[in-house]
Amino acid sequence: MSMTSGQRSVCVFACEADERVASVVRDVARSEGLRVVAASTGDAPADLCIVLMSLSAVRDHEFLRIANAVCSNASVTIPVRLDEVRPEQAGEPGSPIRERNWADFSQRSGRDQEPWELLVRSNVELYDDFYDLDERTRRWELCDHDASYLLQDVKAAARAHEVLDALADDPYQRPTKVMRDYVEASTQHAHRERKRSIRNRVQTIGSTIFVVIALLLFSAFMRSFLARGSLLKESMADLETEYDPEYAALRLLQIGADEGINSDTGFYQTIDALSSIWKISELGLAEAEAGTGTQGEAVFTGDGERVFVAGAEGTVQSWVPRTAEAADNRYVSARDRFTFDATPDGALLVVADEDGLRRFDTSTWERVDLGYDGPAIESVAVSADGMRALGATEDGIVLVDLDDGTVAAKLAADSTLAVERTPDGLRALVRTDSDVQFVDGESLNPLARATIPESADCVGAIGEIGAVIWSDGRLGLLAPSADELSPIAFSTKSRPLDLAISGESVIVVTEEGGSQVVDVPTGATLARLGTSMAGVVFADATEAGLMSCGNGVTTSIYSLEGIAPGDEAPSGALVSESLECSTSDGTFAIRSDGAEKFVLTYGGKDHDYTFQGTHGERDDITAVACAYLPARYVIGTRSGGVTTYTMLQGEDGITMVSTREWDTPDGSSVEAVGWTEDGERLVVRAGGRWWTPYANSDAIGLQGIASTIKEREPAVWTKAEIESFPEDFVESMGMRVATPLPEPR
Known part of the structure; x- marks a missing residue:
């Protein structure tokens, strides 16, 4: 039974044509001990609202209006399909009934009590948790x-x-x-x-x-130490190294430099911050700080050197993502709501709205109205050569000639889940009844197809690997030439707000999880992005490994390097696949017995150690490596843990300082470890793939930490953030305040 105490209440709502069935359901509910409440009751909202859906019901617009209002107040709503009615017929996208998961009783007699008994006994409100x-x-x-x-x-x-x-x-x-x-x-x-x-x-x-x-x-020095005590408290408790790692790292560095604080707590907080995912930049900060920021979907150029972002009042903003500099701000539509895409070189921008279709030469922003007179295009993808556009409409997809706006081909469908340009050409993902097709956007022929329940809600995205589809809480991959979905071991409690694909990674944006990077082969969560942003709703990604996530006000830019795996080790990487490794001159070496013991050779002597494990969890060692400049070593384990140490010479001898603890996202055993050629990143092979998380090997001491942070810090900051640091610190770290967008033209 339900986890809530007291008698459960149920509301059974039906149109006049389905009242006989509704009467049966109410009788069953009472016999099962539930309190039946009317839709118009003034009592507290029902625990369970059962809405009977049929063709008669969806034709009754007043019924739909009231039903949506009723189920919005219920703790749990179950629309029940009595005949061939489909969710898409139950109101506009986003309406409560349409977006719920439906129970399908269309093959049963509505007066048969058994299925209704099972339904009212069910604890649907707990199924997401289950x-x-x-x-x-x-x-x-x-x-x-x-x-x-x-x-x-x-x-x-x-x-x-x-x-x-x-x-x-x-x-x-x-x-x-x-x-x-x-x-x-x-x-x-x-x-x-x-x-x-x-x-x-x-x-x-x-x-x-x-x-x-x-x-x-030391009361004589009380005043001078109060500031230090306050800053130390901030460094130990107040800074969010996980949710705002960039700011936290800089604040910790400034505290340590200005106040002479050199505690273990401060150091490991800084390492935590440096081990988190940092954004490259955040676009629109000046406008957000002024309270005028508006940003929507983003479209990258192929090389990632430019990104176009939808702005307010029919504008498109042009940004340089790595520097967060606004290159342009142009009016492209007379409508607040429009869709757009750009060619890979960024030379051509195509805009669609209720008024039609138009193209822009982004070097001069010359506008050409194409005279397109087909159905309104809700989303659009442009071919690499800029000659054609694939548009999603209310009743299918259209292929449009961008020379004269004529429709070259069209395909009917109940709904279009996505249109996209891939390295293989234009692609679409469409659905009719229970049939989902991955379509070639030029010929409009299906490349792959799968069957899903007609009542299931769907969200889709397209990439080089095929299409990723969310349905009923789970993800699946529809690869080219496939005839069914391949499950991805990842689930969500709510309908994704957006999906985007880069390589073998899919970015999933949900209300409860934010923006998560998911590994398609394993289903493991590789990272959570945009953690300092409130309410991420947009995501976009490139095959080159850049991605954006936006909340409607600003847009954060990230690189998937170090997050997503590759099929090969980076060029020039120093890698060891065994339990022994030494430097080229043989003066520094590491070896292990494959259990918890390892030996370091330095200063002409062997030194025995017991590995305490990644995050303190002891485990068998599977691979080791060592290197100079700085002197460092790394250990990989059977359960996927990786720990790297930098060796420091002090008055009391050699000290081993752990600068990074990392785990393979899917728990695969470590097969090889090492560093990139510049020593900046670890190189880890696990599960046959290569990962490159930051090593932080040089982040020792204030100078080393400062250099590491300066190399990674975001391109710009808000004025308030800049002013929270001393001027000399801002100058030494090269921190820049975000500049405002130019006025739209």
């Missing part, structure tokens, strides 16, 4: 019960227990023994982690108390 636990359990099983795949929070583990208990007798989704084992293991693990966290907090509190006592003892 699917999430099922997916987490599956990954945990695939990765040999790796603890990193367990729930890490005590409250989350307790919630999972409640979900499984509530679903114990559910007619549709019952927990398996493996799921219960997963939740039990998560509970034990989460409690251990909480104890560890409490110990760390106690240590931090102890350190803070020590500082305060020292300040009190």
Whole structure:
């Protein structure tokens, strides 16, 4: 039964033609102990709202209006399909009933009580949680019960227990023994982690108390030390190294440089920040700070050196993404809502709106209205040579000649999920009933097709690998020539707001997860982007590995280098595939027995060590490497952990400082480790693919940290952020304030 206490309430809503069936459902609900409430009741919203959908229902516009309002107030809504009606017929896109997952009773008699009994007994409100636990359990099983795949929070583990208990007798989704084992293991693990966290907090509190006592003892210097104590507290507690790593790293550096603070806490916070994903730039910061920012979809040129972004009042903004400099701002439409695309070289921009189709030469911004008189185009993709455009319309796709605006070909479909230009040409993803087709945009012939339930909601994106489709909470790949979807081991609780593909990675934007980079072959989450942005809703990506995510006000630019894997090691990389490695002169070496022991050779002597494991989790060593400038070594493990150390010579001898701990996203064992030719990034082979996360080997001491941050910091900052730092620090770090867009022309 439901996790909520008290009697559950149900509202059964139907049009006049379906009232007989509705009466049966209400009787069944009462017999199952549910309180039946009317749609017009003044009571609290129903726990469950069952909306009976039929062809008669969708023809009754007043019924649809009221039904949408009723189900908006219900905790859970289940539209039930009684005949051949489809979700697309149930209102505009985004309307509550249309966007829900439908139950299909079209092959049953509406007066048959058994299916209704099962439906009202179900705990649909918990199914998203069930699917999430099922997916987490599956990954945990695939990765040999790796603890990193367990729930890490005590409250989350307790919630999972409640979900499984509530679903114990559910007619549709019952927990398996493996799921219960997963939740039990998560509970034990989460409690251990909480104890560890409490110990760390106690240590931090102890350190803070020590500082305060020292300040009190030296009362003559109280005023000068108060500022340092405040800054130390900020460095230890207030900075968000995960959600705003760029700003946090600079603030920690400034605190350390100005106040002479050189604590382990500050150093490891800085390393955490440097180990997070940093944006290249953020576009539109000046306008956002002024409260006038508006940005929509983004379109990159093929080389990623330019990006066009939809602005307010029918404008398109032209930016240099690596410097966040606005190159231009042009009126392209008389409408607030329009769609556009550009050729790979950025020379031609094509704009579609309710008024038709037009093209722009971006060197002069000369406008040519094409005289297109076909159906309104809702999204558009332009061929690489700029000769044709593939448009998505309300009832299919059209191929348009960009010389004279004539329709060269068209294909009817119930809906178009995506149109895109790929290295292989124009492509479209269309759906009719249960048939989804991946279509060649020139010939309009299907390249691949798959079948999905007619009632299932869908979101799609197109890339070189084919099409990625979200349906009923899960992702699937429709590869060229395929006749079915290949499951991707990734699920979401809500309908994606946007999808984009780069290489073998798909960017999934959801309300609960933000912008996540997902590895298509394994389903592993590679990164979360735009963590400092509120409400990411747009995503775009290039095959060259650049991506953007926007929230309607600003647009952040990221590189997928270091996030997504490659098929080959970087050119010039220093890589070891074994348990032994030495420098070319033989004066520095590392070897391991394949368990937890390893030996470093330096200064003409062997030195024995026990590897404490990545993140403190001991494991078998599978690969090691070492190098000079700076003296450093890296260890890879069977469960996918990678730890690199920089060696420092001090008064008390050699000190090993860990500068990066990293895990293979899918838990694959490490097969080889090393560094790129410049030593900036680690090189890790796991699962037959190559990963290149930052090594941070030079981020030792204030000067080393400053140099590392300066190489990676975003192109521009807001005026408020700049003014929060001392002027000499801003100058030394080369920080630039974002400049405003030019006035639109």
